[in-house]
Amino acid sequence: MTGERVMSRLIDTHAHLDLLAEEGIAVADAVARAREAGVERIITIGIDLESSREAVRISEAHEDVFAAVGIHPHDSADYQSHTERELRALASHPRVVAIGEVGLDYYRDRSPRDRQRIAFRHQLDLAADLGLPVCIHCRDASQDMLRILTEHARKPETMVLHCFSGDERLAAKMIDIGCHISLAGPTTFKNAMDAAQVARSIPLERLLIETDCPYLAPVPHRGKTNEPALLPLIAQRVAELRGIPLADVARATAANARDVFDLP
Numbered sequence: 001m002t003g004e005r006v007m008s009r010l011i012d013t014h015a016h017l018d019l020l021a022e023e024g025i026a027v028a029d030a031v032a033r034a035r036e037a038g039v040e041r042i043i044t045i046g047i048d049l050e051s052s053r054e055a056v057r058i059s060e061a062h063e064d065v066f067a068a069v070g071i072h073p074h075d076s077a078d079y080q081s082h083t084e085r086e087l088r089a090l091a092s093h094p095r096v097v098a099i100g101e102v103g104l105d106y107y108r109d110r111s112p113r114d115r116q117r118i119a120f121r122h123q124l125d126l127a128a129d130l131g132l133p134v135c136i137h138c139r140d141a142s143q144d145m146l147r148i149l150t151e152h153a154r155k156p157e158t159m160v161l162h163c164f165s166g167d168e169r170l171a172a173k174m175i176d177i178g179c180h181i182s183l184a185g186p187t188t189f190k191n192a193m194d195a196a197q198v199a200r201s202i203p204l205e206r207l208l209i210e211t212d213c214p215y216l217a218p219v220p221h222r223g224k225t226n227e228p229a230l231l232p233l234i235a236q237r238v239a240e241l242r243g244i245p246l247a248d249v250a251r252a253t254a255a256n257a258r259d260v261f262d263l264p
């Protein structure tokens with residue numbers, strides 16, 4: 001790790017720390033390595049009630065870690081009023097900084113699409129109600145996503161499209177309605193033409209970065225287990241693609257993350 005990277009002070013806005021254990025990585029070790037790599041804050045994200053509870057527990061145990069609670073589109077088939085009651089209770093915890101991840105996934109279609117839309121709308125309303133930002137997952141569902149966000153977003157500047165995988169045109173539309181866009185490991189992949197163009201096109205003040213660990217490890221770790229300590233590789237690639245210093249990417253994305261998630 002170079003001196004410049006250590007000085008970078010990055011924020012990983014989307015990590016699944018609870019899933020690292022399944023990969024044989026202790027959360028405490030991952031958090032320590034992240035800090036050494038210059039990643040000073042991590043937001044760990046829930047995908048269902050159990051992982052949301054775990055996200056809160058992890059955030060209590062590590063001062064660099066904050067939590068988001070929410071039901072992923074894959075798990076939205078059984079989203080019910082008691083689900084929402086528990087999310088609301090979890091979200092009152094002082095370490096919870098966002099609702100997420102929520103959204104639409106028409107690629108895997110693990111929950112019926114109408115149920116996905118219902119759970120998504122409900123959680124957007126919940127977030128607005130609680131005054132929290134939202135971490136949004138969208139795969140192969142950009143038309144419905146745009147429509148729902150346009151109708152429901154009471155505070156679009158607190159919407160974060162995580163691990164953005166669309167093209168430059170979609171990024172522009174999302175930015176138009178006020179969203180922030182978060183880039184992950186695929187930005188470093190060699191064949192990722194769209195990702196490279198998107199990384200160049202997003203206004204710096206709307207840009208965030210994340211690992212989405214344990215998935216989508218950046219090059220040269222592609223295919224292996226990802227963790228927050230690898231975030232500097234993503235920041236470095238974004239800096240190269242934009243032709244600006246790494247320090248500028250670090251400063252801007254960390255300031256944006258602090259703003260959106262109201263982090264200390």
Ligand SMILES: [Zn+2]
Nearest residue numbers: 101137162163
């Ligand atoms: Zn996701």
Ligand SMILES: [Zn+2]
Nearest residue numbers: 014045101212
């Ligand atoms: Zn995720």
